[in-house]
Amino acid sequence: MMTDETPAPTDFIREAVEEDLKNGRFDRVHTRFPPEPNGYLHIGHTKAMTIDFGIAQDFGGKCNLRFDDTNPVKEDIEYVDSIKEDIRWLGFDWEDREFYASDYFDVLYAWAVRLVKKGLAYVDDQSPEEVSLNRGTLTEPGKESPYRNRSVEENLDLLERMKAGEFPDGSRVLRAKIDMAHPNLNMRDPVMYRILCEPPHHRTGSKWKIYPMYDWSHGQNDSMEGITHSLCSLEYENHRPLYEWFLDQLDVFRSRQIEFARLNLSYTVLSKRKLLRLVKEGHVHGWDDPRMPTLRGMRRRGYTPEAILEFVHRAGVAKNYSVIDVALLESVVRDDLNKRSPRRMAVLKPLKVVIDNYPDGLVEEMEAVNNPEDERAGTRTVPFSKVLYIEQDDFRESPPPKYYRLYPGNEVRLRYAYLIRCTHVVKDQNGEMTELHVTYDPATRGGDAPDGRKVKSTIHWVSAAHAKEAEIRLYDRLFTKEDPEEGEEGFVACINPDSLTVLTGYVETHLATSQPGERFQFERQGYFCVDPDSSPDKKVFNRTVSLRDTWAKIEKSQPRK
Numbered sequence: 001m002m003t004d005e006t007p008a009p010t011d012f013i014r015e016a017v018e019e020d021l022k023n024g025r026f027d028r029v030h031t032r033f034p035p036e037p038n039g040y041l042h043i044g045h046t047k048a049m050t051i052d053f054g055i056a057q058d059f060g061g062k063c064n065l066r067f068d069d070t071n072p073v074k075e076d077i078e079y080v081d082s083i084k085e086d087i088r089w090l091g092f093d094w095e096d097r098e099f100y101a102s103d104y105f106d107v108l109y110a111w112a113v114r115l116v117k118k119g120l121a122y123v124d125d126q127s128p129e130e131v132s133l134n135r136g137t138l139t140e141p142g143k144e145s146p147y148r149n150r151s152v153e154e155n156l157d158l159l160e161r162m163k164a165g166e167f168p169d170g171s172r173v174l175r176a177k178i179d180m181a182h183p184n185l186n187m188r189d190p191v192m193y194r195i196l197c198e199p200p201h202h203r204t205g206s207k208w209k210i211y212p213m214y215d216w217s218h219g220q221n222d223s224m225e226g227i228t229h230s231l232c233s234l235e236y237e238n239h240r241p242l243y244e245w246f247l248d249q250l251d252v253f254r255s256r257q258i259e260f261a262r263l264n265l266s267y268t269v270l271s272k273r274k275l276l277r278l279v280k281e282g283h284v285h286g287w288d289d290p291r292m293p294t295l296r297g298m299r300r301r302g303y304t305p306e307a308i309l310e311f312v313h314r315a316g317v318a319k320n321y322s323v324i325d326v327a328l329l330e331s332v333v334r335d336d337l338n339k340r341s342p343r344r345m346a347v348l349k350p351l352k353v354v355i356d357n358y359p360d361g362l363v364e365e366m367e368a369v370n371n372p373e374d375e376r377a378g379t380r381t382v383p384f385s386k387v388l389y390i391e392q393d394d395f396r397e398s399p400p401p402k403y404y405r406l407y408p409g410n411e412v413r414l415r416y417a418y419l420i421r422c423t424h425v426v427k428d429q430n431g432e433m434t435e436l437h438v439t440y441d442p443a444t445r446g447g448d449a450p451d452g453r454k455v456k457s458t459i460h461w462v463s464a465a466h467a468k469e470a471e472i473r474l475y476d477r478l479f480t481k482e483d484p485e486e487g488e489e490g491f492v493a494c495i496n497p498d499s500l501t502v503l504t505g506y507v508e509t510h511l512a513t514s515q516p517g518e519r520f521q522f523e524r525q526g527y528f529c530v531d532p533d534s535s536p537d538k539k540v541f542n543r544t545v546s547l548r549d550t551w552a553k554i555e556k557s558q559p560r561k
């Protein structure tokens with residue numbers, strides 16, 4: 001885990017790129033970011049983006065956006081648009097270089113024909129089950145297909161007819177002819193094309209009845225685009241020999257693949273397939289649910305792009321598998337919001353307070369600081385009157401030891417206002433507290449007593465006559481286990497039943513005009529962001545993160561290195 005404040009100046013990928021430029025393997029840097037449009041981007045993709053776009057930028061090179069749209073069954077135009085929006089939101093720019101793997105289907109097909117003609121690819125009539133059964137295992141070599149030694153003419157004819165849609169799905173594949181006994185299973189005659197007559201592709205329509213596999217598309221696309229460094233996550237390390245084999249046999253521009261470890265977060269799943277399941281099964285309210293680790297979810301929750309990028313930067317670029325503590329993300333978000341968020345007062349669980357000796361009908365305007373971290377943010381005034389709401393938690397009828405907030409007989413400070421002392425509690429027939437009665441000291445306006453007496457606690461409040469009712473959504477971690485995927489039951493079994501709590505609270509008048517996406521610190525509560533579900537009459541606030549910094553505690557308890 002990286003906790004160091006000073007950024008690492010470089011990493012193993014940047015070192016490799018630098019070396020390639022020095023020794024002349026490449027004379028420029030050109031990378032690509034290759035999302036598959038089968039879901040929305042999540043924070044893990046941010047790591048890939050900071051590497052792909054970041055390295056291009058650092059070396060004065062370019063980075064293409066290339067949609068890896070080779071599977072019409074799972075992909076959709078809806079995802080393409082949202083992915084572009086999310087990349088822009090983070091501040092990355094592909095300029096005019098927006099490409100699609102499907103742009104290259106014709107060239108790719110011609111390249112496949114080239115391999116067939118060289119005797120390096122063949123049409124296999126085995127069923128998908130037979131292909132996989134005959135691949136062998138790590139300890140046993142595979143079995144050669146009975147169709148492996150077809151003539152070039154027959155292969156060309158069959159491939160053409162596969163392409164024309166003459167054969168049903170699953171009846172044939174095109175395979176590279178490499179080595180069925182190769183120690184790397186990816187080299188045992190990997191499948192290049194499979195037949196998929198349906199559904200139509202979101203860009204090429206019904207033109208194609210065969211679609212390339214990842215291994216037979218990605219590296220070739222890299223080469224066609226002149227990508228120098230194809231940076232991908234670690235699961236492709238075993239595919240690198242195949243990546244290089246295709247480029248060597250085709251004798252085309254040789255891009256270099258370098259792998260890095262994926263970003264993993266505790267208490268989080270980061271896989272589009274699994275996130276899709278959460279959406280489909282209704283465990284969350286959509287891809288942009290503020291509990292989702294998607295960029296849209298985080299945006300709706302109130303995270304800024306700056307905070308997300310800072311977090312990814314701090315997590316670092318490593319070659320080895322690791323899991324980053326989600327508390328680090330929360331801590332970075334908190335630091336970022338602390339600097340930029342105006343302070344407001346909001347009462348989430350209201351308790352009515354009546355100031356018995358305050359004049360009826362009087363309203364005073366109290367001056368409140370907008371952001372102690374930012375002097376330019378200035379001040380505002382908040383109305384004060386006889387009836388207020390305070391937080392239920394700020395009152396105890398029988399205070400536990402060291403409880404310094406309000407209780408009968410005790411005096412506290414109302415933020416930006418007066419000292420008040422609790423005189424008595426009013427209850428209904430069921431014994432439930434309905435309101436609190438207090439007296440105020442008119443000489444303490446601003447919060448200090450002229451006689452110098454001290455109070456141990458300052459609490460926030462809103463004026464009942466002026467406050468606006470608001471829906472408050474409190475979010476907690478979506479999973480109860482640090483590794484949601486550990487064990488037999490799977491991640492759905494450890495969904496936190498309390499990951500969302502909805503409250504009706506009261507917020508100060510100024511928040512009535514706030515707009516979706518605006519962020520605030522609710523004093524003593526946490527950071528909140530206005531949700532798009534808000535109406536002009538009733539705002540909805542998402543809690544981005546609470547004020548408590550569990551990360552700082554963890555860090556403190558760790559021995560210093």
Ligand code: ATP
Pocket residue numbers: 033034035036037043044045047048068231232233261262263264270271272273
């Ligand atoms: P997922 O499992 O979430 O579907 P994926 O790898 O299939 O991920 P792609 O759309 O293919 O998703 O990913 C685009 C790029 O982002 C790839 O280069 C991939 O390696 C990278 N990427 C995806 N997830 C992560 C992650 N958690 N950390 C770092 N890079 C990632």
Ligand code: MG
Pocket residue numbers: 036
């Ligand atoms: Mg993928």
